[in-house]
Amino acid sequence: MASSKKDQIAQGALTAFAQYGFSETSMDTIAEVSQVAKGTLYYHFSTKEELFLYVIEKGVKMLIYHVDSVMQKEELSLEDRMMSVLDEHLRFFSENQELCFLLLSFFTGDEQRDQLVGGLLTGYFTTMETYMTDLQQKGYIRADVEIRTLASALFGMIGFTVLRKQFRKEPLNTDAVRETLRTMLAGILDKRC
Known part of the structure; x- marks a missing residue:
């Protein structure tokens, strides 16, 4: 309620x-x-536009809060934190499927509105890029990985997985889905750490 x-x-x-x-x-x-x-x-x-931007902003702030809370768990190893970030994205998008759909298809055809929405998503990407850059500087993420692409890929990989599962009416947050995404994410980790 x-x-x-x-x-x-x-x-x-x-x-x-x-x-x-x-x-x-x-x-x-x-x-x-x-x-x-x-x-x-x-x-x-x-206006409808004011309401649309409010909905997007509220959703993006909620996503940032949930992901940031996992990133701040210093009691976890770096690997466990990285995998927890993936799990938190999967959980968040699974529980907020309408928001996931809206964030992945936000282009409305109005350039000014689309730029405002893109600006709201910038907060999320800045948070993720800061976190991933720190991990890369500590040697946990391979040095040859471009962080902006990684942050975008993580968002899209999980978001589109959830959307496809939703459209096909398949279970979303399963061990098989989680392990497949974890395996993909593991490819960017520096094996020397």
């Missing part, structure tokens, strides 16, 4: 945007999916 009307609207908007896309989603549709009166919707958000 949503903790506030604003959260209820954001969840309804996320569902509507993921199902219909930005262009095909109207404020009326969002009010209906959110089960709020149009006046309540407009009290919290004056």
